[in-house]
Amino acid sequence: MAVMKIQAPKGTLDLLPAEASKWHFVEGLAHEISAIYHYGEIRTPIFESTDLFHRGVGETSDMVRKETYDFEDRGGRKLTLRPEGTAGAARAVIEHGLLDQQGSRVKVYYIGPNVRYERPQKGRYHIHHQFGIEAYGVSEAEQDAECIQLQMDFYRRCGLKDLALRVNSLGDRETKQKYREMLVAFLSPKRASLSEDSQRRLDENPLRILDSKLPEDVAACEGAPSAISALSEASRAHFERVCALLTSAQVPFTVDSTLVRGFDYYTGTLWEVTAGGLGSQAAVGGGGRYDNLVEHLGGRPTPAVGFGCGLERLLLALEAQGAALPNSDRKLVWLAQHGDVAKEHNLKLLAELRAAGIATDMDLAGRGMKGQLKAASNANAAFTIVVGDDELATNVVQLKNFATGEQTSVPRDQVVGKLHELLSR
Ligand code: HAM
Secondary structure (H helix, E strand, O other): OOOOOOOOOOOOOOOOHHHHHHHHHHHHHHHHHHHHOOOEEOOOOOEEEHHHHHHHOOOOOHHHHHHOOEEEOOOOOEEEEOOOOHHHHHHHHHHOOOOOOOOOOEEEEEEEEEEOOOOOEOOEOOEEEEEEEEEEOOOOHHHHHHHHHHHHHHHHHHOOOOEEEEEEEOOOHHHHHHHHHHHHHHHHHHHHHOOHHHHHHHHHOHHHHHHOOOHHHHHHHOOOOOHHHHOOHHHHHHHHHHHHHHHHOOOOOEEOOOOOOOOOOOOOEEEEEEEOOOOOOOEEEEEEEOOOHHHHOOOOOOOEEEEEEEHHHHHHHHHHOOOOOOOOOOOOEEEEEOOHHHHHHHHHHHHHHHHOOOOEEEOOOOOOHHHHHHHHHHOOOOEEEEEOHHHHHHOEEEEEEOOOOOEEEEEHHHHHHHHHHHHOO
């Protein structure tokens, strides 16, 4: 009977060992930059109560309407695979009482997978990974600016170029309401020309119409009032301060009054970063302020702001831009032997080198010398150590540099020291 091959689900990617060092590089920088800006790591579950996302991200958002993976577990609990990190992080900091003290300030970051049912294409997957940060407890513009600076600093350290940062503000509750009314008044006479989805949005969530890429919606939005024109005095002052801080930190940006983002929790400053070389899915990251979410999820009223960076897109953009990523793979030493006695010797040497922190491997399948050296070459070994009867008799090993072909005889008790010296070069 022919066995049907099982393939990875549509819209998912496998990370194979050859690609791993790129991921280690960007994830390493994410940990480092977070430490430098004084953010602590948080890890939250890959699934949460469905209610969390419905309440947190918003019932009327496209995300909750059509992109979440909802299921019931065997105990009848309604669960949702995490589509993004902000709601889960807020749930966790509330649940563990990190915000209980008046004036608490909490700064967290996370790296992990998110699951969204979006139409897959290059740069858009059913599972993607984000590096994100969330800062709770500070309502001042300085906190928005710190988040944006951290994000741009991260990209710079990764070697990403050709970046465009767009910022906007939807303002406080009062501003949002006023802007919503302005937009409805502007778009209602054009209702019939909007797409079917946007006709629904006009009643439920009119701001999202500005985010539609459909030509009929884009045409209808031409000349629409800008969010910035509706800002209250306080929101305007906050936004101007964010812009001034970015300017003084020499972070290039443009104000884009048409920028809206997909979640209902956003309240004030919003931003998105795009990178050259990505085609249509060019957003490498985005974030914003969400001053009502913590209270909405049952915590004490706490202002908050954060961002998420898509790591698949970051790596695609680095590749498209021809960035040279450092290869963090350790240099490998390969042991080869003639005969069974030498094999026993090499098994001991293998353990010794590994104990000394040296990446080492050898053939375990009993191949001849030619096969062993082929395996060493396939594994990209930097050095081989060859041992046969002569070496055993004189208590030495033959050490060969794969790149230069240079071969030296090294006394057995000096092997670890010699390799440490060669590998540190
Ligand atoms: P988001 O804009 O939905 O924001 O996602 C952040 C980034 O994740 C995007 O800019 C993109 O690079 C990447 N991304 C999103 N969806 C996909 C996908 N289907 N495939 C590949 N990459 C994707 C958030 O998730 C917010 N939680 C960010 C935030 C944190 N706002 C405040 N705090």
